[in-house]
Amino acid sequence: MIDFRYHVVSLVAVFIALAVGIALGAGPLREGLSSTLESEVSQLREERTVLREQVDAADARAAAREQAFGRVSTRVLEGTLSGVSVGVVTLPGADRNTIDELEDRLSTAGADLALSVDVSDDWADTEPDEARTEALDSVRELVRVPEPREGAATEVGTALAAVLAGADQPGDLGAWRRAATILEDEGLVDLTWHDATSDSFTDRRPPDTLVVVSGGLDAAAVEEPAGEEALATRLDLVDGLAELDVPTVVAGQGTEKAPQEGEDHLDPLVGAVRDDRGLAQQVSTVDNLEHVTGQVATAMALAWALDGRAGHYGLGRLADASLPQVPPVRTVSVGVPVPDPTGDDGQDGSGQTQDEGTDAGDAGGQADGEGADGEEAAGEGGTGDAGADGTQEDGALGDLLPDPAATTSS
Known part of the structure; x- marks a missing residue:
């Protein structure tokens, strides 16, 4: 049984050990211990300074290479999309600055930016909505809406695809424009026309080709029910465009950032298209749109898509290369x-x-x-x-x- 004497002895032992430690630290060990710690701290500071200088130098070299590539890309892109009307579809969460830079690259390639489509944040909402249901029914009467993918909770994705493809019902020319107005009035999309005029009429035909810019979703988000439904709706849009034979490039961003162990910065929509073997043969993807190489790759991929050739570019999983081959200059008749x-x-x-x-x-x-x-x-x-x-x-x-x-x- 532990008695009072045991506690006293224990306390005395603790104080003796403490006293010995103080005596040694203030005496013979003080000099060596202090100098060792100071040496290690100084060494760590020097290493940190060297690493910081290396990072700064690497950033400067990367910026210089990016600037040089941007200048060279102007000569590479010129004329590759001459006379081609392009529509840019911006999904919720896409970076606006990146899209502005992409549009500059498309203009450099000679493309006519015909239409910008901003998709609303709640377009993938699956909650019952009578007004939305009636709107989609009206759209279906005007355009040929492809069937949604298996398991899709709504057909808003394929309805938008039919509108952007200009898939009028037989005998109702221009019906897709009225269908677009219905979606816009319902608050699902916001359409901005960049009017190209020819003589006395305004050219508002469906774009020849489309860029779908993804964003706002990551690997963690699609594990949740809401994120999973949002991804399914986005994939429906891309699948519908492919079914209606619209040359399409899906562009996402994130792979320029070095992933930590277990992380995946590949945009979920880009990854889903690449994972679908049939869809991957019809639709091109780019996974590093935040970088100038990704923007140039998107413009080049559009040029090849017009010839029916699909490819996957960037730094992420299942990418074929960082850039496509240089497409030929397109002539205008x-x-x-x-x-x-x-x-x-x-x-x-x-x-x-x-x-x-x-x-x-x-x-x-x-x-x-x-x-x-x-x-x-x-x-x-x-x-x-x-x-x-x-x-x-x-x-x-x-x-x-x-x-x-x-x-x-x-």
Whole structure:
């Protein structure tokens, strides 16, 4: 049994040990212990300074490389999307500054930014809503809405896909515009047209190709029911665009940040597209949109998507490469203008039509005198002296003139 004497002895032992420690620390061990600690602290400070300098130097080199790549990319991108109308779909949580930089790259490539679509935060809400249900029913009457993926709680994703694809119901041309207004009035999307005018009309056709910019979801979020439903709705949108044969690139960000052990910075939508073998063969993805290489890759991937080629680019899982191959420059076909003739005699060669050229040939033959060889008369009548200005050699060969409806590439 523990008695009072035991407690006394224990306390005495503790105080003796404390006294011995103080004596040693203030005496023979003081000098060595203090110098050792000071040396270690000094060494740690030096190492921290060196590491900080290395990080600063690495950041400076990375910034210089990014700037150089940005300048070179201008030459690489020029003309690769000439004459192509592009729509940018911004999903909830996407970074606006990154999107502005992406749009600059698309403009550099020659694209026409036709439409910006900002998707609302609650578009993936699965709670029963009578007004939304009626709106989607109205949209379905106007456009051909693909079936949602298995297990989808709502068809808002495929409805938006049908609108952006311009999938009008047969016999109802332009119905997709009215369907877009319905979605906008319901508060599901906000559409901004960047009007491109041609002569006297405003061009508001469906975009030739689309960039879907993801954001606001991470690996942890999609483990929750709300995040899982949001991802399913986003995937429905992409799947619907693929089913309607719209050239599409899905772009996310996050992989430029070095992951810690067990972390995955790959955007969930990008990862879901890559994991779906069938969808991955139809839709391209980019996983590092926050960096200039990702923005350039997105523009280049769009150019290849127009030719039916899909690829996956960036630094994340299942990426094919950091960048696609350089796409060819795209030419734009324009009509050849045919000026009106300046007079009834057709003497202005630049304004001659086929019939006028033939008349000029006949007149030239008569002016050369009777008895002249018919072949010689025809030849003289079709020369530049007769006013043809070198554009036709014989009135009888008027069918060799360029067709006014012909096109040329610029």
